Amino acid sequence: MISPPVNEQELLARANLIAGYTLGEVASYLNITVPADLKRDKGWVGNLLETYLGAKAGSKPEQDFAHLGIELKTIPVDAKGHPLETTFICVAPLMANHGVTWDSSHVKYKLQKVLWIPVEGERTIRVAERRVGSAILWSPDSEQENILKQDWQELMDMIVLGQIEKVTARQGEVLQIRPKAANGQALTEAIGEDGNIILTRPRGFYLRKQFTADILHNYVRSKMTSSGS
DNA sequence: ACGTGATCATTT
DNA sequence: AAATGATCACGT
Numbered sequence: 176m177i178s179p180p181v182n183e184q185e186l187l188a189r190a191n192l193i194a195g196y197t198l199g200e201v202a203s204y205l206n207i208t209v210p211a212d213l214k215r216d217k218g219w220v221g222n223l224l225e226t227y228l229g230a231k232a233g234s235k236p237e238q239d240f241a242h243l244g245i246e247l248k249t250i251p252v253d254a255k256g257h258p259l260e261t262t263f264i265c266v267a268p269l270m271a272n273h274g275v276t277w278d279s280s281h282v283k284y285k286l287q288k289v290l291w292i293p294v295e296g297e298r299t300i301r302v303a304e305r306r307v308g309s310a311i312l313w314s315p316d317s318e319q320e321n322i323l324k325q326d327w328q329e330l331m332d333m334i335v336l337g338q339i340e341k342v343t344a345r346q347g348e349v350l351q352i353r354p355k356a357a358n359g360q361a362l363t364e365a366i367g368e369d370g371n372i373i374l375t376r377p378r379g380f381y382l383r384k385q386f387t388a389d390i391l392h393n394y395v396r397s398k399m400t401s402s403g404s
Numbered sequence: 405a406c407g408t409g410a411t412c413a414t415t416t
Numbered sequence: 417a418a419a420t421g422a423t424c425a426c427g428t
Contacts, residue, residue, distance in 0.1 A: 218409030234408035344420045
């Protein structure tokens with residue numbers, strides 16, 4: 176097992192080492208078998224890079240590198256570097272939200288500093304042949320945080336006011352709520368229309384593709400600017 | 405059941 | 417083709 180990076184610099188150095196390599200090469204180095212497809216291994220890429228970078232295994236609601244204050248997110252991209260999927264952030268709390276504010280929310284906590292690692296994700300490319308891209312260490316700027324906060328507030332208001340069943344993935348400019356469960360049978364408690372307790376499907380917060388696309392794109396622009404052209 | 409890692413697959 | 421809604425696996 177690889178030990179956790181001692182600081183941000185070491186984490187970034189490790190991420191730079193695998194940029195350009197295929198998932199098959201990384202897996203081989205770690206003696207991990209590559210699945211033919213991800214139909215039954217949806218989190219495989221994320222787990223592979225977590226292992227390589229020395230992230231804590233486990234399912235605690237914490238950042239992957241809590242000692243560095245950094246969350247790791249692998250993101251599948253197409254040939255142009257555009258996201259192929261939305262990005263899951265965390266489970267949406269449907270109960271016990273008294274006193275919870277944006278500043279104390281799990282969404283803000285998870286997104287305060289994220290190491291994005293784009294990975295080729297087109298299904299036409301064999302999993303073992305998909306290449307790892309350059310990592311991007313990102314923190315939301317004030318504009319991005321304001322939009323996130325607004326969306327979060329709107330969605331949380333509905334949850335608190337017993338309108339969870341009316342929440343749709345169509346809501347939220349950059350942050351949306353969608354089902355997040357093992358299957359359609361999973362149920363959890365939530366506030367009903369009359370303030371009573373109801374059972375509903377678990378939900379999660381996700382970032383829309385346009386938002387993450389902007390993060391990846393703006394990084395490229397800032398790099399070009401800083402290195403001159 | 406919940407939270408971690410997400411992508412799949414049906415609908416629009 | 418894109419987006420929404422549904423689902424898969426694992427550890428606790």
